[in-house]
Amino acid sequence: MPLFQEGRDSDTVKRINLKGNIPLFIIAIIEHQSEVSYRTSFKMLQYITFVLADYEKEANKKNKGASELKPFKYPPVLPVVFYDGPGNWTAETDFLDKVELNDVFYKYIPKFEYEVVRLEDYSVEDLVRFGDTLSLIMIIDKIRTADGISMIRKLPPDYIEKLKLGMPPHLGKLLADVITVLLKRINIPDDEIEPITAAIHERRLHEMFQIENYDVQETRRIAREEGIEIGEARGEARGEAKTEADITQIVKMFSQKKTLGEISAALDIPVEKVRDILRKSGLIEQAQ
Numbered sequence: 001m002p003l004f005q006e007g008r009d010s011d012t013v014k015r016i017n018l019k020g021n022i023p024l025f026i027i028a029i030i031e032h033q034s035e036v037s038y039r040t041s042f043k044m045l046q047y048i049t050f051v052l053a054d055y056e057k058e059a060n061k062k063n064k065g066a067s068e069l070k071p072f073k074y075p076p077v078l079p080v081v082f083y084d085g086p087g088n089w090t091a092e093t094d095f096l097d098k099v100e101l102n103d104v105f106y107k108y109i110p111k112f113e114y115e116v117v118r119l120e121d122y123s124v125e126d127l128v129r130f131g132d133t134l135s136l137i138m139i140i141d142k143i144r145t146a147d148g149i150s151m152i153r154k155l156p157p158d159y160i161e162k163l164k165l166g167m168p169p170h171l172g173k174l175l176a177d178v179i180t181v182l183l184k185r186i187n188i189p190d191d192e193i194e195p196i197t198a199a200i201h202e203r204r205l206h207e208m209f210q211i212e213n214y215d216v217q218e219t220r221r222i223a224r225e226e227g228i229e230i231g232e233a234r235g236e237a238r239g240e241a242k243t244e245a246d247i248t249q250i251v252k253m254f255s256q257k258k259t260l261g262e263i264s265a266a267l268d269i270p271v272e273k274v275r276d277i278l279r280k281s282g283l284i285e286q287a288q
Helices: 040-062 102-108 124-130 133-141 146-153 157-166 169-185 190-201 216-226 244-255 260-267 271-281
Strands: 011-017 023-031 077-083 115-118
Touching: 023 040, 040 077, 124 133, 133 146, 133 157, 133 169, 169 190, 244 260, 244 271, 260 271
Parallel strands: 023 077, 077 115
Antiparallel strands: 011 023
């Protein structure tokens, strides 16, 4: 189940049943920050409390008053942080170390540690071997530029099929939300992200990454070099690409195998202007 505190879509709780039907809860937090979060131990304490309270509620729903009885025990919780930032994780991993006067009041302070997994320590091949939904999230999290999408396209077909068969329905929305966050980070436009999330919801995972390798930030750079003022009024001088949206559409339509003539007619921009923008983008060598 997702944990929506602080508006994060990439915090999840995964339940695993151990021998004897004893559940183990794993809290997984994927950090997308450029800096280490020094309040993580407290965040984990909040999450652990949330998980145990929810477990107690579930137990009491099945057997009224179950948690009031001596045999009742809470399940273990394994907190894990998947860190994708630069350098080492330098925050305290033991909550006790985060509390003042812990040498005096240690008996009365919750003591637990969370594990830290640095994503840089795992290759894509390592993650593929895990074969679960979380592994796909971690693979996608390795993408830093739009060019990195080619890495996703090379994932083994049997890995994608295994994900499709093993992904519970309730994880579909979570996966879609996380992927949306990650792809926006590399400037993939919303209209390119929507077909991906739709494919996830419809369990067409093999179609997830049929998107083009271009970056909106790169389009803006091209526009500046062209001397085009991004954001100029659309009503000015039709016949030239005057807005960011026009330039983005030219790159997008070309990536969709549209001809220069088709792009020109659709956007009411001269063919030579279309050609010039594509030349600056490095795509003109592919033009017909």
